[in-house]
Amino acid sequence: MKLSDLGEFGLIGRIEGRFPQPVSPELGIGDDGAILSPSPGKQLVVSTDLLAEGVHFDRSFCPPRLLGRKALAVNLSDLAAMGAIPRWFFLSLAIPQGFPLEDIEQMLDGMSAIAGEHGCLLAGGDTCSSSSGLVLSITVMGEQFPGLIIRRAGAKTGDDVWVSGSLGDSSMGLLALKSGESVDPWLINRHLDPAPRVGLGLALAEAGLATAMIDISDGLLADLGHICRQSGCGANVFLKDVPVSSPFLAKTASEPFPWHLVVSGGEDYELCFTASPASRGAIAELAKKSGIQAGIVGIVTNSGQVQAQLPDGTDLKPSSSGYKHF
């Protein structure tokens, strides 16, 4: 069957059939609007992300199932950074004429799988044709008690700067995909199938331990810069303490160490957060419980700038601060 035989409403039917729906008195796909009820006392946390073919992904090396997973994963990562519990999402699709239906279905299957892993229900969306590439936009809604939501503003001078997981894997994976060079498939997977740190973000929020938090999509230095701007502070990052994975280390053993991939490569989807040094023990405990490594990489200062020190004590001159769209 082709997309043109199925038509818009046939496709919406196939979408609906793949995702469990909110139940009465709530309402998901099918009417002019969804009807949703956040838990009593909680606020909604809403975030949206758009993925455009040729800008955010290349279909020649991104299997449709993983594209579907990643489209939702990057949105869930935003909820993680606020300490919110995922509840619902909306999916808008612009699909080129003649796009293989099988690829759309695999993409939906990938998305449905990660939605299930995080208990996030598809509650609606929009579908139209595209005159250029595939465009996918997701709006995700989560919830949390107002006092527990973690913002970018809130970092204080003297706080530790923490990072989860390891950095640079995704951009090294992407470089290998582009060049065709062979690397550890784990690095490729870190780029194609990032794991949003929802459990860790939520645990930090519930424990009230983080003073500010962001997910690292544009690179540590750029994203920590957002925390600093919104908190009215600066930060000093000690690069020797920034966590890198063993596959990353193995790949770079014979070359000058690519710090720019680690701190500015982007698409890490790890969490960067600040916390009082008094919380060190509690955070280490909580990270252990959530099964995600977390380490201190720097300190919040009153300098108004983000500085990064190389292991030899000199300052890193950042080559770029995040992806520039325009």
Ligand code: ADP
């Ligand atoms: P409208 O004309 O009001 O935009 P549509 O005919 O586009 O309504 O959509 C009908 C129903 O299908 C709505 O409930 C909408 O939320 C849902 N829907 C449309 N496209 C999608 C999609 N890509 N994913 C999930 N739900 C969708």
Ligand code: MG
């Ligand atoms: Mg519509």
